[in-house]
Amino acid sequence: MFKINENYLKLPGSYLFSTIGKKVAAYQEKNPDRKIIRLGIGDVTQPLAPAVIEALHNAVDEMGDSATFHGYAPDLGYEFLRKAIAVNDYAQRGCDIQPDEIFVSDGAKCDSGNIQEIFSIDNKIAVCDPVYPVYVDTNVMAGRTGTYDSVKEMWSDVIYMPCTQENGFVPELPEAAPDIIYLCFPNNPTGSTITKSGLQAWVDYANRTGAVIIYDAAYEAYISEKDVPHSIYECEGARTCAIELRSFSKNAGFTGVRLGFTVVPRDLKAGDVPLHDLWARRHGTKYNGAPYIVQRAGEAVYSDAGKTQLKEQVAYYMKNAKIILEGLKKAGYSVSGGVNAPYIWLKTPGSMTSWEFFDHLLFKAGVVGTPGAGFGPSGEGYFRLTAFGSHENTIEAIERIKKLG
Amino acid sequence: MFKINENYLKLPGSYLFSTIGKKVAAYQEKNPDRKIIRLGIGDVTQPLAPAVIEALHNAVDEMGDSATFHGYAPDLGYEFLRKAIAVNDYAQRGCDIQPDEIFVSDGAKCDSGNIQEIFSIDNKIAVCDPVYPVYVDTNVMAGRTGTYDSVKEMWSDVIYMPCTQENGFVPELPEAAPDIIYLCFPNNPTGSTITKSGLQAWVDYANRTGAVIIYDAAYEAYISEKDVPHSIYECEGARTCAIELRSFSKNAGFTGVRLGFTVVPRDLKAGDVPLHDLWARRHGTKYNGAPYIVQRAGEAVYSDAGKTQLKEQVAYYMKNAKIILEGLKKAGYSVSGGVNAPYIWLKTPGSMTSWEFFDHLLFKAGVVGTPGAGFGPSGEGYFRLTAFGSHENTIEAIERIKKLG
Incomplete structure (x- = not known):
């Protein structure tokens, strides 16, 4: 009689980004007309460089x-x-x-x-x-x-x-x-x-x-x-x-x-x-x-050619990082990262947990980020946004977040 | 102090096809002008189909x-x-x-x-x-x-x-x-x-x-x-x-x-x-x-289109299989496989071990196959040839093997 690797059963929940994907899909299904902006998973959006x-x-x-x-x-x-x-x-x-x-x-x-x-x-x-x-x-x-x-x-x-x-x-x-x-x-x-x-x-x-x-x-x-x-x-x-x-x-x-x-x-x-x-x-x-x-x-x-083109691509994303970083600061958030990395790490407002803030941002602003708690206990109370969206979407996401007040 | 996975040290030798690769490379270096025909590893030689x-x-x-x-x-x-x-x-x-x-x-x-x-x-x-x-x-x-x-x-x-x-x-x-x-x-x-x-x-x-x-x-x-x-x-x-x-x-x-x-x-x-x-x-x-x-x-x-083209590709290799199967039979070898599979399995002649036959074939005929012993103890005394070469090479390999007598 075969037995399974019991260690798998110890894993709480599913892989973080699978969980987020399912939550977003469920929300989109209920709100088919809502344009969701994804700044959650660290996935790029710019096409491959011409040299590639x-x-x-x-x-x-x-x-x-x-x-x-x-x-x-x-x-x-x-x-x-x-x-x-x-x-x-x-x-x-x-x-x-x-x-x-x-x-x-x-x-x-x-x-x-x-x-x-x-x-x-x-x-x-x-x-x-x-x-x-x-x-x-x-x-x-x-x-x-x-x-x-x-x-x-x-x-x-x-x-x-x-x-x-x-x-x-x-x-x-x-x-x-x-x-x-x-x-x-x-x-x-x-x-x-x-x-x-x-x-x-x-x-x-x-x-x-x-x-x-x-x-x-x-x-x-x-x-x-x-x-x-x-x-x-x-x-x-x-x-x-x-x-x-x-x-x-x-x-x-x-x-x-x-x-x-x-x-x-x-x-x-x-x-x-x-x-x-x-x-x-x-x-x-x-x-x-x-x-x-x-x-x-x-x-x-x-x-x-590849190096030149990809330097521009990185610069494109880092311009997004700056938009997020400065926009969130103006909106009163406590933020870090975004200078040597495509990730912006923010403190959730008030006593909101990171998953509460995830829901808040998804339901109220249609913006997807990643709850800090998904990365470990010290991530509780924090939230990750990525610079990998398009300029237009990044600007819109920050505008939406600002309006949340 | 970190420790390694000791199970790795139990493995005898290196991965079979890495071993063969090294043996063939060493022979080729000593005999740079010899055209080696590779019917060892199950690697294909025909280009991708046009539909692909x-x-x-x-x-x-x-x-x-x-x-x-x-x-x-x-x-x-x-x-x-x-x-x-x-x-x-x-x-x-x-x-x-x-x-x-x-x-x-x-x-x-x-x-x-x-x-x-x-x-x-x-x-x-x-x-x-x-x-x-x-x-x-x-x-x-x-x-x-x-x-x-x-x-x-x-x-x-x-x-x-x-x-x-x-x-x-x-x-x-x-x-x-x-x-x-x-x-x-x-x-x-x-x-x-x-x-x-x-x-x-x-x-x-x-x-x-x-x-x-x-x-x-x-x-x-x-x-x-x-x-x-x-x-x-x-x-x-x-x-x-x-x-x-x-x-x-x-x-x-x-x-x-x-x-x-x-x-x-x-x-x-x-x-x-x-x-x-x-x-x-x-x-x-x-x-x-x-x-x-x-x-x-x-x-x-x-x-x-893909199905049609790939049926032809499989037929191409199975024609090779037939050439090997019939050629080896004519040369007096005891052979099987090659009818529903691209592999031909032959008994090594006389009391030759499968690695001895590997060397024999490589050194005397410039043909690379895979020793049966590399696949387990009951593979000893057997040898694998693949049908994945080109027609020309397959025909030449069988001619060379026939000449070994």
Whole structure:
């Protein structure tokens, strides 16, 4: 008689964004004429850049000709893409990362969910609170998080590192020693950042205590200030303690194209065992490569034309961020983020909970955001808006929110 | 101090096809002028069908226009594709499978590796022997297989179901009761098939003993004979005991495009818990959908033009299968498969082991195949050749093998 993985049953509710999707769909069904503006899920709205479109068309043509057809991709990804990444994202920022330390995948969500597999079930994880739910949920599924306290909305075996207005939304080094530390900067959901010296302290801490850092840098393209690191490998010693996750979703609008990568430096070891070998084994056994045409599209992101076009795309979204940030300030909200990140994090007015504010905004203004509580207990009383809408919709959403008074 | 998943260290050697790839690369480097013919890995060589190419171009154009741009795909896959699958692969074969029981993914390798996650670590798996290595290796990584006997090349907690010449390469119902049964028909690697009544016996067995069947039907497009089921849901009672995996890799040449799907009927439950909910939760939490353009390409596979073109493509490969099958017979080999499957399974000559025959074929004929031992202990003394080469290469490979004498 087969038995299921009971850890799945411990998960409270469904995946956050599935829940939001269902709530919005139910509201739209009851109010079919209402124009809903979605600033909730971090999904982009601008079309792919012309350089990317051109690369896709060319690669599709190659797939239609037996002389240039491509079957299974190499395990780690095509060398043309891994080299472009190594040069542009690492060498040019002074980071020592080799092409064969880069594993191309179909996105950072998958990688951030799968990476925990190469670690023992006994490891204790530490997460920022609030946090991207995938880090915690995938560890729940693996049985690494203990029991759930439904009042506190916390897991017994997870180390929560509160990020609130009081500490500028940057976590302090934890007192209890975690084995695996998830960090995400620029941060989802708070939009906060960390300085280079701030991140260096984390790298030093991890090397000192034998912890590994899973560093999610999916939003690095939105960094506008100088002292904010784009990669954890800008810090000394990161090669022995850090795995970095990257995405093409936000810098190049690939949410529906699917491309990302994970960096596992060869110097990162557990005793004699390089984590690189474990991740390579997982990749080779459970994954079959990102599509050839998509990898060619990724390469185009690093072309001169691609870079120019995508800089404009990021600027487009950051103009939205400014509109939201300034509009909400004028309307009397307490807000942060939105300067080095496409996320604006606001305090809910009065004593409203974040889900109450979600309903308030949806029902009264027809605007969808993400309740802070969905990201963890310290997210209660906060709310996330994204800059990924169109200009017109963003302006309209802020006007509607202002009118709420 | 972080610790790794020790189960990974139990895995003997690297993933089979990575090993073969390295061996072939080393030989090619030493013999740069030798034209190597690859009939090893089951990778296709024919270009994508014109209907698929057209769909890809159209979808790429959509992604370049903000009015038709697509971001994150729905969790289960786009409805246009799930409906096309439900109608063509199931309703038209008399199977009761609804679109919302179909989970679109980036391929059957990922799905067949990930599906074990929703089951308890305590479950005992049964596999055909020989078998597609992903089923076993992913259970090893999860810690479900006990200890490895490096002499017998067997895991202590896996039920092996030998498939040899003696039983026509179809396994017998196991005496020890497994919880999870992996079946693949048409079979990889042996190319054997099962009759409808034969498969019905497995469905009845699973329902009687409370086992779940993971049915891999990746090669169903190659079925040419009448009494061979295309789906396990052609059998009565399969909705309460079977999960089916499908791929677009072999019927439509998508090995480098990446598309597949898994069917989890809502009637398949562990007590009150539908496995559908667990798989949906995994999909929603760890996966972000197949690319929009790829899902449109998948839809084109079911168009009238697509069907006609792909029938020709399958016929092209099956002509190769016939060339291999008849050529090897003439050369005195004992062979099977190749009638309802793109794989030909041959007995190695004399007392040669399958890896010895691999080297023999590579060094003497410049032909790459796959050693049967790589698929499990009962694969020793056998060898797999695939029909996925070009006609010219297939003919040349068989000529070279014939000359070996």
